[in-house]
Amino acid sequence: MNKSGFLFGLFLLVLFFVWYLYRPFLLPISIASLLSIATSSLYSYFDKKYKSPMIKAVILTVILGLIFFAPIVYALNALAHFVNNFDVSFIEKIVKLKNQLVLPEYLGFVKPYIKDFLENINVASLSSNIFKYATMILKGSAGFVKDMVIILVFYFFVNLYAKQLLEYLKDVLPFEKNSSFFTEISSVMNIVFYSTLITAIFEGALFAIIAVIYGYNGLLFGILYGFASLIPVVGGLLLWLPLSLYQYSTGDSFGAFVIAGYSIVVISFIADTLIKPFIIDYVNEKAVKTPSNISPLVIFFAMLAGLTTFGFWGVIIGPAITTFFISFLKIYHKVLHEED
Numbered sequence: 001m002n003k004s005g006f007l008f009g010l011f012l013l014v015l016f017f018v019w020y021l022y023r024p025f026l027l028p029i030s031i032a033s034l035l036s037i038a039t040s041s042l043y044s045y046f047d048k049k050y051k052s053p054m055i056k057a058v059i060l061t062v063i064l065g066l067i068f069f070a071p072i073v074y075a076l077n078a079l080a081h082f083v084n085n086f087d088v089s090f091i092e093k094i095v096k097l098k099n100q101l102v103l104p105e106y107l108g109f110v111k112p113y114i115k116d117f118l119e120n121i122n123v124a125s126l127s128s129n130i131f132k133y134a135t136m137i138l139k140g141s142a143g144f145v146k147d148m149v150i151i152l153v154f155y156f157f158v159n160l161y162a163k164q165l166l167e168y169l170k171d172v173l174p175f176e177k178n179s180s181f182f183t184e185i186s187s188v189m190n191i192v193f194y195s196t197l198i199t200a201i202f203e204g205a206l207f208a209i210i211a212v213i214y215g216y217n218g219l220l221f222g223i224l225y226g227f228a229s230l231i232p233v234v235g236g237l238l239l240w241l242p243l244s245l246y247q248y249s250t251g252d253s254f255g256a257f258v259i260a261g262y263s264i265v266v267i268s269f270i271a272d273t274l275i276k277p278f279i280i281d282y283v284n285e286k287a288v289k290t291p292s293n294i295s296p297l298v299i300f301f302a303m304l305a306g307l308t309t310f311g312f313w314g315v316i317i318g319p320a321i322t323t324f325f326i327s328f329l330k331i332y333h334k335v336l337h338e339e340d
Contacts, residue, residue, distance in 0.1 A: 025154070027313075028147055032154035034316045035064065036162065038193035040186050043162060057160040061152055067197065069148050071223045076145070078220045144312070184330075187284075188323040189316070192299060195280045196315055200226035202279070203271050207239065210262050214247060214255055229272070230307060230315055236263055236272075298322065 022029070036043075039060060046056045158165065204226030212218035225239045240263035248256035280299065299319055306318015 025150060028150040029154050031313050031316060032151045032158055034189060034320050035151070035155055035193070036158040037186055037320075038189040038316060039064070041190050043159060053160050053163075057156050060159050061156040064155060065152055069145075069152065071226075072145065072148065075220065075223050075227070078217070184327050185320070185323045188299065188319055191280065191283050192303060192316065192319040195276075195283045195299075196230070196303070198279055198283070199272075199276050200229055202275075203229045203236065203267050206267050206271055207236065207263065210259055211243070214252075214259065216243070225267075227312075230312065236267055240264075240267075298326075 019026075042060060042063070043056060046059055050056050050059075204222040204224075207225035208218035208222030211221035221239065221243070225236055228238045229235050231238065240259055244256040244259040244263075247259055277300075299322075302319040302322035303315050304318070306314030306316070306321070308314065310317045
């Protein structure tokens with residue numbers, strides 16, 4: 001038997017068993033690796049300050065944990081408290097107030113639609129659905145927290161051996177060591193990570209302001225809105241609509257419309273539609289070491305597709321897959337020209 005053929009067959013067999021052994025952790029490992037690439041500029045910053053790989057890995061893991069893990073744990077505790085203390089009477093108040101609805105004259109045209117909506121509310125059904133979905137969120141979030149812990153563990157080890165892993169990949173992959181392949185992927189992942197983080201914090205802070213004005217927990221609603229803003233299409237609607245309805249149930253119809261109007265105009269239109277592209281451009285030009293040549297629009301649609309397909313972590317996976325594809329196309333084009 002051919003020696004190289006035997007070794008290749010043996011390698012495939014070992015690869016299969018490695019895949020079978022680690023398949024429950026493949027997604028967390030992939031996400032941890034992508035997050036490591038996305039925070040490579042932070043790694044470079046701490047690399048100049050600290051020589052110990054252990055210190056750098058610990059600092060980066062703590063930062064990532066504080067960014068994602070701590071807010072999620074806080075939000076889950078608050079959600080559990082909400083479920084345990086949920087008052088069904090606020091839904092009944094909303095329905096009863098349909099005949100007392102007072103709107104400014106210029107908004108009078110929407111009154112019949114609001115009344116129809118309120119009349120169609122089934123209190124028992126809606127209350128049941130709220131409990132059902134809240135329970136589903138809590139159950140799903142328990143799995144999410146477990147995945148987050150695994151991701152943090154792998155993220156720590158990826159950063160601990162970052163330099164060795166990068167050098168090994170450069171030696172194994174058939175690319176030139178100074179190839180733009182690694183730089184392009186790193187740049188795009190940095191842009192996605194920082195622009196998403198800044199946008200979520202920015203929009204969450206804006207929503208926290210209106211929540212505090214009306215006496216709600218600004219920190220909780222800011223965190224929830226920041227994560228909700230990552231969801232395609234509906235996004236912040238999942239937060240401002242229930243809050244405005246609750247405000248309406250207290251008899252403050254003006255406050256309810258202020259919350260809804262503020263969320264639609266200031267956050268959804270001005271912040272998300274107008275300011276967000278500038279944030280992506282700024283991160284691309286100023287915050288990353290090597291600006292990416294990939295259009296911000298492509299990055300945006302990659303994030304949207306990733307969120308739709310993979311859920312929360314799609315914001316990292318979507319742009320990574322897109323960047324790999326574009327980079328391979330560039331390499332393939334270059335190889336074809338070299339052969340000619």
